[in-house]
Structures are given as C-alpha cells and as structure tokens.
Amino acid sequence: MQANAPITQDVHTIPRKAPDGPQNLVGLTRAEMRDAFIAAGTPEKQAKMRVNQVWQWIYQWGVRDFAEMTNLAKPYRAMLAETFTISIPELVSKQVSTDGTRKYLVRIAGGHEVEVVYIPEEDRGTLCISSQVGCTLTCSFCHTGTQRLVRNLTASEIVGQIMMARDDLGEWPERGAPKDETRLLSNIVLMGMGEPLYNFDNVRDAMKIAMDPEGISLSRRRITLSTSGVVPEIARTAQEIGCQLAISFHATTDETRNILVPINKRWNIDELCRALASYPKVSNSERITFEYVMLDGINDTDDDARRLIKLIKDHGIPAKINLIPFNEWPGAPYKRSSNNRIRAFADIIYKAGYASPIRTPRGEDIMAACGQLKSATERARKSRKQIEAELREG
Secondary structure (H helix, E strand, C coil), rough: CCCCCCCCCCCCCCCCCCCCCCEEEECCHHHHHHHHHCCCCCCHHHHHHHHHHHHHHHHCCCCCCCCCCCCCCHHHHHHHHHHEEEEEEECCCCCCCCCCHHHHHEHHHHEEEEEEEEECCCCCCEECCEEEEEECCCCCCHHHHHHCCCEEHHHHHHHHHHHHHHHHHHHCCCCCCCHHHHCCCCCCEECCCHHHHHHHHHHHHHHHHHCCCCCCCHHHHEEEEEEECCHHHHHHHHHHCEEEEEEEECCCHHHHHHCCCHHHHHHHHHHHHHHCCCCCCCCCCCEEEEEEEECCCCCCCCHHHHHHHHHHHHHCCCCEEEEEEEECCCCCCCCCHHHHHHHHHHHHHHHHCCCCCCCCCCCCCHCCCCCHHHHHHHHCCCCCCHHHHHHHHH
C-alpha cells in the first residue's frame, strides 16, 4: 500500500444527484455549492454571497422551502426551487425510553434504514449518528456488528441525521432571534452504525458542515469520532476534521483483542497506541478517550486494568478510560461484568491517575444502548452458537 493512501472498502456510496432529478444541497461543501450555483446560471461574482445566504437558511434556521428565503429575489428563488432540493433522511419511527433517550429509525436512499440515538443529560444532549449502513468490523460483542455492511452514507445522509434530530427537538431558532448557547443537541458522537474512518471523506464533509459557524455551529470539541483503530487514517482525522478522538479499545492483549475487535489483526495494539501517541490534537486538555466494554471473565481482571495503564503510560498518551457495562442483546456470547468487578477495575485506573468514569447504560428498554444499534426491519437474530461458531472460523 502506498504511504498516505486512503483506506477504502469495497462498498459504494450513492451519487449525490439523481440522473434526472434536482440536486440536493444538503451535504454539499461550500465550494461544491458555489460550483452548483454557477452551473445553474448564478454569476460568478455573486456566487459566494448566494452560498452564504442559502447556507444560513438551511443550516442556521432549518428552512427547507426556497420560497421562505426572503432575502433572495423571487426569480432567483424560483430558479433554486426548479434546480435544487433540500432533503434529509425520512423519519420512519421514534421510540422514547423511560430515561428520555430517543431512538430514531430513519430511511435513506435505496430504502435502507439506519438508527440515530439522542441521549439527554443534565449538562448536555448527545446525538449518536451513523456513518455506514451496517458494519464490516464484526466486533464480537457489538449487536450492530451482526448486520452486514451495505454501503457508506453520503455527507448529506450524515449531516441530515443531525437536522432530523433538531427537527424533532424543535431546536431551529427563529430568524432574527438572539443567539442562544443553551442547546438540547450540544454534542455529536460518531458511534452509531459503521466505522467512520472507512467512510472518511463523507464524514469529514458532514462534520465540517456541522462545525461551520454560520450554520449548525458546533465546536470541534463537541464532536467525537470513535474508531476501532484504522491506524493510517488517525492522523488525517486531526488534520482534516480536528474533532475529539475515541478508540474502541476493549482488550489489553492482542490475543483477546483479535477476537473482540478483529481489525486488530491488521493493526495491532502497539501500532494503534503509537498512532494515538502521535495524534496531532492530543494534549492534557484534549485527551483521547479509551472505550472499554466490561465483559465478564474476558477482559475485566485486575491484571487487565494494570496492563491498560501500562500501555497508556508507556506510549505517553494523555487519556481517559470510559468503562462501558456490556449491553446484552439476544444471542450475545458474553455477559456484563458485575458491578463490583467494574468498580474494582475503575478504582485501579483511578488510583493510577486516570479518569475512569463508568458509563450509565441508557435506552436499554428500547435497544438504544451502546453496541445495540441495528435497524429493526433487518434485525435477524443470531443464536449464541452461531456467533461462537463464526468466532472460531475467524
């Protein structure tokens, strides 16, 4: 493989424009929108201004009807309506947990469905979004990983998940209203279906739109990308997106991680840790989050905790460790570690000087918890024996 070559998969992404239909403006970068407006007849000298105007209507005010863009002349609005569309994924259903968590099932082009989860907390509201239809990584503890990979999501479909959630939360401000920093949707995590770094370009473009100060305007510090360890794309994430980084780590030996997170067979723990140590954004104020799912008898011993600390210290990685009680699902080959075992594991990490919060399971009653994302219409139940057989074959 050539140095710096992008990591790709044998999956496709649908084109942004239907052969004979209007072009969707959602998901276009500013440069792409400018080119599209010029191609539609906008004078080049006016194109940047028109992009700024339309951009604000779409991403700051949540407007989907060109007729409402009142600072544009009527003939120009008519041209936009004839040539373009402002479309986001279709909301199929919504489930609300007893703890306030919302799980959305949304339909995208081709009739495929993905899930999006909104998690309200006292000091924030976090939206967990997807980057692919299904997943190719087959992490053995993850329910989402039991769904086959279909295709990458487009930038439009990724940023459209954010727009859909803002619709449901009623969070688009009225035009002219004073800016309100209090948000129901304040954070984004790319922890839904798929491996974001296997769909890098679309994820990057969507997050740039989410961070644009003239639109949705989320700080890069409020966006966290979770990867299972696509090592060659980690530095690029800092350079081209600049968001926070989380690693689905889950094991302290290659032997165990090869089973839990099979991508480890391609880039092992040492390679991954060396890439994290050189992550351009890493510092004591912007630590890397190590996600660690607690599996009874698999990765939850005191020795595991000490090895985890040693790996982080030896590689000099500013880090916090997010301990995740395993969210059991039908046919899962693992069990959740006991509360006492999780607390003992966390105590070892804490005494070593690292933050070790234990994630409170959310949305379990609606299968919205971490690792449970999977479209209801495609939820083919696998038995414990099937999964164990697949692990042995792998």
